[in-house]
Amino acid sequence: MTHKRIAIFGSTGSIGTQALDVIAANPDLFSASILTAQSNDELLIKQALQFKPLVVVIGDEKKYQGVKDALAATNTKVLAGEKALEEAAAMDDYDMMLAAIVGYAGLKPTMQAVQKGKAIGLANKETLVVAGDIVMETALKNKVPVIPVDSEHSAIFQCLVGEGRNKIEKVILTASGGPFLGKKPNFLVNVKRDHALQHPNWSMGAKITIDSATLMNKGLEMIEAKWLFNLEPEQIQVMIHPQSIIHSMVQFEDGSIKAQMGLPDMKLPIQYAMAFPQRIANNFPRYDFKKPNTLTFEEPDIKTFRNLALAMDALNRGGNMPCVLNAANEIAVYAFLRNRIGFLDMTEVVEQTMQKIPFIQKPTLEEYFDSDGEARSFAASLIHM
Ligand code: NAD
Numbered sequence: 001m002t003h004k005r006i007a008i009f010g011s012t013g014s015i016g017t018q019a020l021d022v023i024a025a026n027p028d029l030f031s032a033s034i035l036t037a038q039s040n041d042e043l044l045i046k047q048a049l050q051f052k053p054l055v056v057v058i059g060d061e062k063k064y065q066g067v068k069d070a071l072a073a074t075n076t077k078v079l080a081g082e083k084a085l086e087e088a089a090a091m092d093d094y095d096m097m098l099a100a101i102v103g104y105a106g107l108k109p110t111m112q113a114v115q116k117g118k119a120i121g122l123a124n125k126e127t128l129v130v131a132g133d134i135v136m137e138t139a140l141k142n143k144v145p146v147i148p149v150d151s152e153h154s155a156i157f158q159c160l161v162g163e164g165r166n167k168i169e170k171v172i173l174t175a176s177g178g179p180f181l182g183k184k185p186n187f188l189v190n191v192k193r194d195h196a197l198q199h200p201n202w203s204m205g206a207k208i209t210i211d212s213a214t215l216m217n218k219g220l221e222m223i224e225a226k227w228l229f230n231l232e233p234e235q236i237q238v239m240i241h242p243q244s245i246i247h248s249m250v251q252f253e254d255g256s257i258k259a260q261m262g263l264p265d266m267k268l269p270i271q272y273a274m275a276f277p278q279r280i281a282n283n284f285p286r287y288d289f290k291k292p293n294t295l296t297f298e299e300p301d302i303k304t305f306r307n308l309a310l311a312m313d314a315l316n317r318g319g320n321m322p323c324v325l326n327a328a329n330e331i332a333v334y335a336f337l338r339n340r341i342g343f344l345d346m347t348e349v350v351e352q353t354m355q356k357i358p359f360i361q362k363p364t365l366e367e368y369f370d371s372d373g374e375a376r377s378f379a380a381s382l383i384h385m
């Protein structure tokens with residue numbers, strides 16, 4: 001494998017820091033050429049001193065001078081602000097973007113990288129939820145590989161290696177069910193942020209952890225799967241699998257099912273995306289079939305976890321609805337994290353926003369941006385009431 005220069009957009013997050021662990025463990029294979037962070041200047045500086053990237057971007061412009069001073073003795077160029085993310089994404093100095101920014105903010109830099117013909121390791125699922133048709137069309141046109149990092153999609157991707165044109169009957173996305181599996185609305189109504197932030201199997205950023213507790217994450221992943229693997233909504237099934245050992249499955253048209261398994265550890269899909277098509281040796285803990293551990297499966301309770309039903313509705317309706325769902329959900333999740341609204345209110349905000357924002361069948365990129373903005377203001381107005 002030739003050496004790859006990786007641009008980590010969102011290097012201070014859960015995915016970003018684990019990607020840097022993979023780079024540190026494989027210095028012959030990878031280097032970090034661009035690192036970006038929104039506000040954690042201290043960690044960004046520490047990462048820059050260790051990995052010596054060509055460029056760092058700090059989102060919060062108030063922190064620009066501090067980062068610049070701290071890196072004054074190095075060759076790292078420091079940029080700041082939202083526009084600088086796109087500027088960095090348009091640079092020549094990297095081979096693959098690891099898209100690890102959380103939320104809608106990841107869309108524009110990722111789109112820029114796709115337009116530049118850069119390979120994408122995609123953790124930022126919201127990019128495909130918001131504008132999957134345009135992102136994937138542009139990737140196809142520019143022959144850009146979009147390699148999933150999300151564990152379920154990495155599993156499906158791995159199951160498809162070597163299958164050529166063999167038809168997929170359906171994919172089965174597994175979900176842990178989150179910390180409130182089996183709970184009912186009378187319990188969920190009282191759930192507070194700190195409880196919802198405790199995921200049983202995965203340690204992740206705050207937003208995706210809340211999305212996992214509400215099952216919105218699985219809904220976003222259904223939409224992500226549609227665009228990554230060119231599927232119809234009815235080909236995407238969700239099954240609750242609380243042990244998180246099977247990361248997802250593909251059923252082919254002969255009925256054969258392939259699954260990808262392993263302990264829940266995001267470093268595995270991260271390094272797979274970075275090294276694809278090669279696998280690289282590591283010393284991560286292995287799943288042991290000799291230990292007593294029953295793998296179980298059940299259907300998701302979409303009457304209780306209505307966010308998943310709303311995401312399925314957005315998936316079926318298509319157009320700008322997934323974009324609207326995502327925008328309202330981002331507003332709702334951050335309001336919940338600030339203790340402004342309750343756990344079940346998040347669903348209300350998303351549902352009412354989806355009812356309010358006009359449907360557009362085939363939006364342009366500008367129309368996606370507008371739908372996002374309108375959905376955010378409306379969702380925010382519900383919360384301030
Ligand atoms: P995180 O909150 O831990 O990190 C987010 C990163 O994005 C940080 O580096 C932060 O500085 C940056 N960021 C945040 N807001 C920004 C903005 N407005 N502009 C620019 N940069 C910004 O998040 P995470 O858990 O690492 O998740 C990142 C993405 O990966 C999400 O889309 C998530 O759904 C996806 N993902 C994460 C995991 C996981 O295990 N953490 C698993 C699968 C998919």
Ligand code: MG
Binds near residue numbers: 150151152221
């Ligand atoms: Mg996932």
